[in-house]
Amino acid sequence: MRRFTFRTGIRWKIASAIAAVAALVVVALSLVVHSGARTSMLDSAREVQLDRVQFIARNVEAGRKPPMGAKLNDPDLPAELREKAKSGRRGTYIQEPRRGLPEVWAAVPLGNGQVLSLHTTFKDSAKLVRDLDRALVVGSMTAVVAGAAFGVLIGGQISRRLRKAAAAAQRVAHGDPDVRVRDAVGGVVRDETDDLARAVDAMADALQQRLEAERRVTADIAHELRTPVTGLLTAAELLPPGRPTELVLDRARAMRALVEDVLEVARLDSASERAELxxxxxxxxxxxxxxxxxxxxxxxxxxxxxxxxxxxxxxxxxxxxxxxxxxxxxxxxxxxxxxxxxxxxxxxxxxxxxxxxxxxxxxxxxxxxxxxxxxxxxxxxxxxxxxxxxxxxxxxxxxxxxxxxxxxxxxxxxxxxxxxxxxxxxxxxxxxxxxxx
The missing domain is CATH 3.30.565.10 (Histidine kinase-like ATPase, C-terminal domain)
Structure with a gap:
C-alpha cells in the first residue's frame, strides 16, 4: 500500500515554527498581563470602596443619613464580610456571579453594633480590562504575523541557497565537471549549506578523479589491444578457407569491433569530442x-x-x-x-x-x-x-x-x-x- 507523504518547502516550515512559537509566547504574555491588570484594578477598587464606606461611616456617626447606595445591616451582604464586620473589623469582598460583572463590597462596623456596607459593580474597570484584552489580541496577531513574515524571509533565503545547491548538484550529476556547488550557492552568510556544498564538491572531485582514472585505464587497454587484434585479424584472413577459418575471422572481427567501441566510449567520456556541423x-x-x-x-x-x-x-x-x-x-x-x-x-x-x-x-x-x-x-x-x-x-x-x-x-x-x-x-x-x- 502506497504511503501518503506531504511535501512542503523549508521556508514554510520555518515560518510555521516561528509563528507557532510567537503565538505561544504572546498567548502566555497576554494571559499574564490580563490577570495582572485585572487583579491590580480589583485591588484598587477595594481600596477606593473601603475609603468611601469609612467616609460615610464618619458622617453617619455624626448623625447624618447614609447616602444612596450605602446601607445599614444590608441582608445581601456576603456572610463572610458580615462576620468580619461584626467582629469589629473593616473589610472588602469581591463577589463574582456566574453571569455579569463582579461586585465590590466594603463594610465597617459602627459604634452602635450596626454594620454599614457599600457595594458597586466593576463596570468602569471592566471596560478598561476589555479594552486591554482587545489591544492584547491585536498586538498578539501583529506579533504572530510579523514572526511568520520574518520566518518566510529567513526560510526563503535558506531555501534559495538549497535550491541553488540542488541545481548545481544536478548539473554535476549530468556530467558537468566545471560546476562547483559552493560557488553556485554564493552569499555572504556562512552556514550549514556551505558545509554541505563543500562536501558535495569534494565528493564530485573524488568521483571525477576516479572516473577519469578508470577511463584512462580503459582507453589504454583498448588502445594496446588494437594492434594485436588487427594483426590477429590479418593473420586469420590468410588462413585457408574453411569452417575453422570463418569462426576465427568472426571472433576476430567481433573483438576488433569491441575494442573500437571501447575506445569510442572512452573518447566520449573525456568530453573532448566536438561536432563538425x-x-x-x-x-x-x-x-x-x-x-x-x-x-x-x-x-x-x-x-x-x-x-x-x-x-x-x-x-x-x-x-x-x-x-x-x-x-x-x-x-x-x-x-x-x-x-x-x-x-x-x-x-x-x-x-x-x-x-x-x-x-x-x-x-x-x-x-x-x-x-x-x-x-x-x-x-x-x-x-x-x-x-x-x-x-x-x-x-x-x-x-x-x-x-x-x-x-x-x-x-x-x-x-x-x-x-x-x-x-x-x-x-x-x-x-x-x-x-x-
Whole structure:
C-alpha cells in the first residue's frame, strides 16, 4: 500500500515554527498581563470602596443619613464580610456571579453594633480590562504575523541557497565537471549549506578523479589491444578457407569491433569530442541511411526540416538504434521523422526496466527477454554521441493492448532522438534543449 507523504518547502516550515512559537509566547504574555491588570484594578477598587464606606461611616456617626447606595445591616451582604464586620473589623469582598460583572463590597462596623456596607459593580474597570484584552489580541496577531513574515524571509533565503545547491548538484550529476556547488550557492552568510556544498564538491572531485582514472585505464587497454587484434585479424584472413577459418575471422572481427567501441566510449567520456556541423535535410538523410543499413525498415517522414548537425555522429546514433532494434526487437521496425525528432520503434519485448530507470549502461545487455549477443555499448555510444550534438536520447516502451502491468506485456521499444533548435558550437558550447510538452 502506497504511503501518503506531504511535501512542503523549508521556508514554510520555518515560518510555521516561528509563528507557532510567537503565538505561544504572546498567548502566555497576554494571559499574564490580563490577570495582572485585572487583579491590580480589583485591588484598587477595594481600596477606593473601603475609603468611601469609612467616609460615610464618619458622617453617619455624626448623625447624618447614609447616602444612596450605602446601607445599614444590608441582608445581601456576603456572610463572610458580615462576620468580619461584626467582629469589629473593616473589610472588602469581591463577589463574582456566574453571569455579569463582579461586585465590590466594603463594610465597617459602627459604634452602635450596626454594620454599614457599600457595594458597586466593576463596570468602569471592566471596560478598561476589555479594552486591554482587545489591544492584547491585536498586538498578539501583529506579533504572530510579523514572526511568520520574518520566518518566510529567513526560510526563503535558506531555501534559495538549497535550491541553488540542488541545481548545481544536478548539473554535476549530468556530467558537468566545471560546476562547483559552493560557488553556485554564493552569499555572504556562512552556514550549514556551505558545509554541505563543500562536501558535495569534494565528493564530485573524488568521483571525477576516479572516473577519469578508470577511463584512462580503459582507453589504454583498448588502445594496446588494437594492434594485436588487427594483426590477429590479418593473420586469420590468410588462413585457408574453411569452417575453422570463418569462426576465427568472426571472433576476430567481433573483438576488433569491441575494442573500437571501447575506445569510442572512452573518447566520449573525456568530453573532448566536438561536432563538425553541416546543414542537411533530416528526413532525406534518415531515409537514405535507413535504406542502406536496414532496407526492410519503414521510414515515415511527417515533417522534414533543415538541421545543423554532424552527419557522421548522427549516422552513428541512427545505426546503433537500428542495430539494437534488429538484435533485440522484432520486425517491423519503423522510423519516423517529425521536424527535429527521430523515432525508432520495434515490436519486440521492449527495453528492460533498468535501462528505462537509469539509462544505457556499458556492458549491460538487458534482461533475459532481450538477451542476445553484444556488449551493451551500442546505446551507450548513441547517448554519448547525442550529448556531443547537444541532443537528447530518450527511451520508452509501448504498452500492449492487454496492459503494461504484466511481464512481457510491452508491444515494442521506442528510442527518440531530440535534436536541438540551435546546434552546439565547435568549441563545445551546448544550448539548452527544450523538449515539447
Amino acid at each position: 553541416q546543414d542537411l535535410a533530416l528526413g532525406e538523410f534518415v531515409g537514405r541511411r535507413v535504406a542502406a543499413q536496414m532496407p526492410e525498415a519503414t521510414v515515415r517522414i511527417v515533417a522534414d526540416e533543415i538541421v545543423s548537425t554532424d552527419p557522421r555522429r548522427l549516422e552513428r546514433i541512427l545505426g546503433n538504434l537500428l542495430a539494437n532494434a534488429a538484435r533485440y526487437g522484432r520486425p517491423p521496425v519503423q522510423v519516423d521523422v517529425e521536424g527535429r525528432v527521430v523515432r525508432v520503434r520495434d515490436h519486440g519485448p521492449g527495453f528492460p526496466e533498468a535501462l528505462l530507470r537509469e539509462g544505457p549502461s556499458r556492458f549491460r545487455t538487458g534482461s533475459t527477454d532481450r538477451a542476445g549477443g553484444g556488449h551493451g555499448l551500442g546505446l551507450t555510444i548513441a547517448e554519448g554521441q547525442a550529448r556531443v550534438l547537444g541532443a537528447r536520447l530518450t527511451f520508452r516502451n509501448v504498452a500492449a493492448p492487454g496492459g503494461s502491468d504484466q511481464e512481457g506485456s510491452a508491444a515494442g521499444a521506442v528510442a527518440v532522438l531530440w535534436l536541438p533548435e540551435h546546434a552546439p558550437t565547435t568549441t563545445g558550447s551546448f544550448p539548452i534543449v527544450r523538449l515539447p510538452e
